Amino acid sequence: MAVTLYGDKSLSDDRPTVQVTAVSWPGEDEQAGKSAGSGRGPGSWSRRARVLLAGVLAAVVLAGVGGAAAWAYAGDVPRGTTVLGAELGGRSRTEAARELRTELDRRSATLNAPFTVLVGEKEAQLTPAEVGLAVDVDATVAAAAEAEAGPTGRLFGSREVKPVVTVDAARLDAKLREIVGKQGREMTMPAIIFTGTTPKPVYPKPSLALDPERSTEVVRDGWLAGQPVTVPLVEKHPATTREEVDQLVTELARPAVAAPVTLSTDKGKVTIPPAAIARGLRFSADDAGKLTPRVDVKRLRAALGDRLAAIEVAPKDAGLTIAGGKPKVVPGRAGKQVDSAALGRDLLAVLPKSDGRTVTATLKTAEPELTEAKLAELGIKERVSTFSTRFPGGLSSPRSQNIIQAAKDVDGTIVEPGKTFSLNGHTGERGYDQGYKDAPVILGGKLVPGVGGGVSQFTTTLFNASYYAGLEDVEHKPHSYYFSRYPAVIESTIFWPDLDFKFRNNTPYGVLIDTSYTSNTITVSMWSTKIYDSVKTEYGPRRNITQPKTVYLEPGPKCIAAVGSEGFTQDAFRVIKKDGKVVKREKFTWTYDAEPKFICGPEPS
Incomplete structure (x- = not known):
């Protein structure tokens, strides 16, 4: 008798089904012919016996397959699944977690022992506890339960699941920085500074430092390997290049202080000399090293001194004075000043030019920074x-x-x-x-x-x-x-x-x-x-x-x-x-x- 097993992927429980192929014995055709005219001849009894035997065999096969399927699908974790050598397959998640913890306890001396890290040219020892390295048992069991079956299926497949490792990234970074020491270097941010009215470029240089995300990844992956873990030092370049700094010097910084700028308002004109321009023109780099020019109007005002007094009325903050042993409010007042935001924008636009260096500005009401209402909220009373x-x-x-x-x-x-x-x-x-x-x-x-x-x-x-x-x-x-x-x-x-x-x-x-x-x-x-x-x-x-x-x-x-x-x-x-x-x-x-x-x-x- 030939019996063939097929896996029917459409079944919801993923169990194999049985297909029984037709069975024949030698001489069956002859017996069938002799018994054609009678329903009770010898051939008829033999046929019944054979059908009965086939049914028994099919039942035995089905019972065996059912038992194998029940064995293969017992527990939450697929059979043949191991973590750090511990067999978790066929167990519930609770049992698998208990088994994994037992294995971790058995390995505790190794898991808690210092391990070697190589950072640049320096070698040092780290203790797992001081950087928060640990195996997350629950997350590891969850990963094991979701592991895909091997090529021979859930019944006979085997698989090794990597443990899920946690680490305190901040503590690890702090420890690695101690190891780095003087090997690393800070990024030199690009800048342009003025000495008097002469612009001086500061050229960018890349940093050589740890990449905390990469450090965490390699330490987490390499901790259990039993080998020294190499943590890379990474070069990071500022966003503005040396050539771009030179371009800003040539196209903006030098032309900016080559001649004065006229500030024109309906109250009169003020000349902004190159020295004041140099004081107010700033080149600032952000955290990525991108160098951007701007006009610091507050510094520009300080450099102009009393020149703006001819066209502006400065606001006055509200204040306090002590009278009769108590604070007394001194009212502030609004002023009339050039719009600082517009002045910074418009001045920056004309600084690269060799002619047409005039900025037309409007005077607008300028409220004091500290008003009487705000002063009352400060709670200055004794x-x-x-x-x-x-x-x-x-x-x-x-x-x-x-x-x-x-x-x-x-x-x-x-x-x-x-x-x-x-x-x-x-x-x-x-x-x-x-x-x-x-x-x-x-x-x-x-x-x-x-x-x-x-x-x-x-x-x-x-x-x-x-x-x-x-x-x-x-x-x-x-x-x-x-x-x-x-x-x-x-x-x-x-x-x-x-x-x-x-x-x-x-x-x-x-x-x-x-x-x-x-x-x-x-x-x-x-x-x-x-x-x-x-x-x-x-x-x-x-x-x-x-x-x-x-x-x-x-x-x-x-x-x-x-x-x-x-x-x-x-x-x-x-x-x-x-x-x-x-x-x-x-x-x-x-x-x-x-x-x-x-x-x-x-x-x-």
Whole structure:
């Protein structure tokens, strides 16, 4: 008997069906002929027996096929499926997950062991746990359940499914960056800068760095291979080429400053000189290194100084003044100014030209940035801190005049929530034209005359007012030597342009800086809405005390004598309380050098 099995793909359960081919025995035709006239001859019984036998055989085959199919389709995961050598086939997802976890536990020593990574020319070891490398059991079992059957079908096929590996991309990138070290290089962004009115090109250079996405991919794929994983360093080129930078210099930067531009309005004309154009013309590269020219109208206005006053009326911000112990609103006013957006666009269009260098502009109403309505929303209603320091010499000394000038420059400043105040940024360079005078400054370890000397005392006073208001310290640097007129550690110097003092308004309310002075004191107060119960300073003891040396200097007008002071190290803790509890305790530490005792005269023999 011949029995043929066929797979019928149309059946919903994908089980094979049975087709029975006709069966014949030798001599059957003869027996059939002899029995043709009778229904009960010997041939008739033989035929019945054979039909019965065929039925039995078919039933046996069907039962076997059904059993095989039931075996092949048992469980969620196809038979013959393995992961990391663990047989998951024929199991439910829960059983397969349990089996895979058992295999991972068995391999835990290997899976948790450090593995080698090669980054450029450096080799290092990474521990899987420190970069979040792990096998995702549930995702792996899901992938195994969905794996396609092999060429012999679900009944006899076999397949190895790769485990699904997870990794913390951010932690991996941080670790790989440590390994890279000095092998990598930052992208040099293209730029064009002006020295006076001469444009200088800065040519782009590609970066050599990790590609976090690629790094994650190769580490995830190579972790379980048992071999060192090579992580590539990738070159990335800026979008603007060297040739395109040269083209911008030739076609825009040089022509831009070759001649002045006339700004024409219905109120008159203003000449924009090449120096002002150079100050306002900016070439900025985005993150991809695409260099784009634009006119920074704010810088252009600063370069033009008072020239625009002939045709414009500047808006005035609303402000606050302290009267009767309370903040009082000083109304602002609108102005009439050249439309900045239109001016930047139209000026950029004429700068490449050698003639026709005229821009026609219209004056439009310019509202103040800080209106009375916005000011009312800032919540400036009470004094939250105040601090005073004493200065010698009275108001007539140059040093005292510098302190008062800085106080006047800052008085009435409003720092909005989230904004950072910079003293250098607010006053600009402090020179003779700004009202500052020569007075002693520390330079090269000794006191010498310098314009703006004494502003450090105002800086210290301002720093302490912000400190006791609980505002965020962004940048400050104490003096090299200790001066008894300042609180130790909690003080700050300043020097244009290298040393600055900055604080950030980290509250939801505006902050008003109010300054005042007497003949021998300078006071800075901060007005806002009170947040904290108290802000105090706790000092640690002075340590590492050093004694001053005596230094003899050549006498003359530039020699400034000093009595000297001890050097020491000290800690100061800012303790901030709210609702009766300490919510912040910040440590400030500084080491003072011993200030030499300077004597203007020859050293005794």
